[in-house]
Amino acid sequence: MQASAGSGRDQILLEARGITKYFGAVTALEGVNLKLSRGEVLGVVGDNGAGKSTLMKVLSGLFRPSEGEILIQGQPVQFNSPRDSHKAGIEMVYQDLALAGNMPIFENIYLGREPGRRVGGLTIVNHAESRKLAAEHLARLQIHVKSVDQNVEDLSGGQRQAVAIARATAFDAKVVIMDEPTAALAIKEVGKVLDLIKRLKDHGVGVILISHRMDDVFYVCDRVMAIFHGRNFAEAPLKDTNRNEVIGWIMGTKGHAAGLAHDKVH
């Protein structure tokens, strides 16, 4: 989460070039490009099955791209597993949250990267340290929970989302990818999660937000790009577009003038 020294705001953190992904005979992605700068929130929109989630799984190392390359701060990288993308500073918050409900908050935050002593190939976990770090990290993100010892299954949807985001940012993440972070939340919890995204942005983290909710996109994003049938369809800074145009992109239409919008009030 720390800003690396001397880096400008427009520095490209993450770049994907010509990403193509086949699943057997199915082409899920074809030549998709994506750029993300420090402290930028990029909204990625597209209809169900457009390829958003596949693209994010490629970026987070869960899928290997069939073609194309990924660059981190200009350096080409290859991800063979989520572990590789973690090392490169890319974290993903999954739609289904990917938390172990049977385990406490602090263990979920450090799952797979437990602080502790390495003894002969095994890590002896320092649970006290883990608890302390988790509490400090949650406080930094202004996430309030009763206790870091609470099991995740005892939390509300919004709290779980917050824990998932906390986990994603616990290790100086440069890029956090969020797949529909507000889809399963009660309305009053949505605002908290969106504010959390703004806080990440203030810390210099680049955020990719996949969302169907135009309210979310237009509340937190700096730029929005649309994917249609597995390809780049359109892209614009948020200030140069509007909801109706973006909704048109999702459906695969361009030049959707504001005047044609069905909900235009004359």
Add this chain to the structure above:
Amino acid sequence: MADASKSATVAAPHEFQRSLRSRLLEDYGILLVVVGMAVVLSILQPDYFLSAQNLTNIVRQIGMNALLALGLYIVIVTAGIDLSVGSVMALSIMLLAMADKAGAPWPLVLLVGPFVGTLIGVINGLGLTLLRLPHPFIMTLGTLNAVRGLCNLVSGGQPVSGISDEVRFIGIADIPLPFGGEFAVIPVSAILLLVCYAGVAWFMKKVALGRHIFAVGGNPQAARVSGINVNGVLVFVYAASGFFAGLAALLMAGRTGSGYPNLGIGAELDAIAAVIIGGASFFGGRGSVLGVFAGVLVMGLLRNGLNLMNISAFWQQTLIGVIIILAVWIDVLRRNSGTRT
């Protein structure tokens, strides 16, 4: 939806306390049952139940089930199952008895059981992960039969007796206590159990791999995206289960002084019963080593108590069946009262 989240937020502190309490119950509730059984038995059989001789007897009798259950516990935490442990134990005891008879040095013979067990455990794990068999039930049902067959093949179906004293030491020897008379001893097997249980409890709590076993049981997808090598964890748990089955073979070799190919037919079911009675969830992610030990003790005390009272072995089986159902039903009730709906 808004209503549900509201009530959830409001109820949060109660829920936390309740879940803490239910977690305590989950961990220690079954110990109360053990204590209760012990009290009842000492009232019914005041002269005999608490005698040093009977207590050491119980410790010896539960040894095999205790080790098998410990291995199965580790597997069940990942929502898996290992049906092969009885057969693995039988193959281990035959091979170690044959190695001993063939004149292999005793330190080597001691290693035969754990080695054979771990090897078959690894095969179980690889079958599950590499062959991607849909459920461990299938792989281990396969090895249950295949390994039992191998056991009969190598032994010709004949027992091998006359295992040397050095090899028998762990299963049969006693360490006399300085007080309490002739029968006041600590069986070496009890020390082995203690070391194994304490070791596994520590491992599951303090070592990252142990925590990953819980994570795999709780949500394998979460474990995978956290960078945990889920297949590696699975191979490890089946290897561990096989290891303890091999160790159980060593214990039985000591107790009986011979290897017999019918050892442990159906033993996997007793071990599963002990783990489940001890409060571990069949769906993974839940259960404590202490609970497993309590589950083993419940079954051991039940058998011992019914024996002392000259009640037929058929009743023992019937009662253990009823207790399995009761234990899990109580678990269901506890969970329903502890979770919001």
